[in-house]
Amino acid sequence: MQHDSASRIVEALRVWVASAPPGARLPSNRALVAQYGASPVTVQKAMRQLMALGIVESRPGVGTFVRTVRTARPADFGWQTAALGTPRSRASGLSATQRASVPDAIQLHSGYPARELLPERLVRSALTRVARSEAALTRSPSAGLPELQAWFANQVATSAPPGVAPPSARDPLVIAGSQSGLSSIFRALVGPGQPLIIESPTYWGAILAAEQAGVVLIPVPSGPDGPDPDEIERAFAATGARAFYAQPNFANPTGAQWSPETGLAVLDIVRSRGAFLIEDDWAHDLGIDADPHPLVGHDRDGHVIYLRSLTKSVSPALRVAAVIARGPARDRILADRAGETMYVSGLLQAAALDVVTQPGWTTHLRTMRHQLRNRRDLLLQSLRDGAPQLDVQQVPPGGLNLWVRLPDGTDVHNLVRECETRGLIIAPGSEWFPAEPSGPFIRLNYSGEDPARYPEAGHVLGAALRDTH
Incomplete structure (x- = not known):
């Protein structure tokens, strides 16, 4: 027999099917054997291949037909609108910093250091x-x-001045990353509908955690030396707030470090108001x-709720951090953590302690300090050379990021999209403002891959910038 090839029959019938209407009946196998001079086994093989491709369908006892296209009815998720209600957070998806890597792109958006910077x-x-x-x-306590716990407490003890008793070894609560700690602190110590004073700009994850806890954010502006203590005093007086979230050391996104005078002044205000200072020391x-x-070293009476994370300096795979709190505040935070996660993997805790x-x-x-300095300075010089219209308002003394002011009138999101089409991924600064942005900003991570x-x-x-402005 000639042309005894299933693939040749498949190709010929695909051409026929392409011009046939849905539901058209194919020639019988006997007719195909005669038409192509093929064996019955070869014809049957060709028909199985066509069915596997979804081109034809067999109706036993009737014949083989051109597959009728069945358009799937779109899923109706409308019922979820009533079930979920109004969102508690303005977040509509992942942060720009959490975007997956794009092959061959220059990645300046991430919030984590490159692998070669880790131990x-x-x-x-x-x-x-x-x-x-x-x-x-075994189960961890x-x-x-x-x-x-003792290691975290000892780290704080080194910053305590004479005459101030440092936290004890039982005060730290080990948690699975500082983000979970923020959520527990906001729920346990602030509560839904209650005001929380917060720096602006500040860490987007703190904004998200506060909003999801139903907390009312009270933003105060913060500059290279931290916020103006008078602004903090006015915010406490006007709102009756009982907590202030801040990053005194190497803030995300600005990299700013509070002056010692600012830190002690803010701590005095918090004490006088009978309030808490939630000190996020993520970049210790x-x-x-x-x-x-850390200001927690100056705290005598449990006014400072201190967060310390090892995620950025040890490994993002070992999400281990600690909350240091004293008195009933510690008990409330522990109860919230236990209700959510019960305990942190002892394996991860032991590995972090070992490191x-x-x-x-x-x-x-x-x-790592030397490498971060080189990368920071290289990115600063690269911006001066390639984009002199940008304004880096402060050379950060620590952290992972440059906080960059764009020219007035810049459409930040349009710029971000334009950069992406050119192979550069950056993060829009709007995510770091608890209210309306004070201007157009972007955040650039200098600790990423391939400096x-x-x-x-x-x-x-x-x-x-030139093409979008």
Whole structure:
């Protein structure tokens, strides 16, 4: 027999089907055997291939037909509108900083340091050791491993001046990342409908956590030296707030560090108002030109609720952090955490403790400081060369980011889209404002991958600005 090929029959019938109406009947297998001079087995094989492609459908006892296109009815999610009600948060999706990596693009939007900045050898060795320990099979205490609690407490004790008793080893609560800690603090200590004073701009995740807790945000402007204490006093007086969320050291997004005078003045105001200062020390290990000076070290009576995270300096895979609180406030936060997560993986806690107690940890921090300085300075110079119309209002003494003011009138989101079409991913600054932005800003992370492309990023940003402004 000639042309005994199923693929040839398939190709010929695909052409026929393309011009036939849906539901048209194909020639019988006997007719196809005669038409193509093929064996019955070859024709049957060809028909199975066509059915697998979804082109034809068989109706037993009747024949084979051109598949009728059945348009799926779109799912109706309208019922969820009534079930969910009005959203508690203005967030409509992931933050720009959480976007997945885009192949070959220059990534300046992320909130995490590049892998080569992390203590990879220490982390891998720690995970290997703790996998063979009891921590791999046992439940952790709700407040955390006692040894890790003691380590966090000792870190704060080093910043306490003479005459101020530092937190005890039981005061820290180990949590799965500082974001979960913020949520618990806002729920436990502020509560729905209650005011929370907050710096502007500030960490977008704190804004999100507060809104999801139903907290009413009271923004106060914050500059290179922190907020004006008089503004904080007025906000407390006007709102009756009992809490102030702030980042005194290397703030996200600005990188600003409060002056010692500002920090102590704010702490005095918080004490006089019988309020809490929620001190987010997320960048404690990320100092470049300065060291952190946590205000919790000056706290005598439990006014400071302190957050310290290891996510950025150890590994984003080990989401381990701590809340240090004293008195009934600690008990309320612990109860909220226990109700949500019960406890943090002892395996991750043990691995984090192993890393930060190794002799190589201090060496890693010194190396990371040097690398961050080089990357920060390279990105700054790249912006000066490629996009001189930008205004970096402060060289950050620590952290991971540059806070960049755009020319007045710039459509930030249009600029972000234009940069993306040119292979540069950046984050719009609007996410870091608890109310309307005070101007057009973007945030650029200088700790990401491939700093050799920073000069290219500067030129792309400059060209995009010229074309969109």
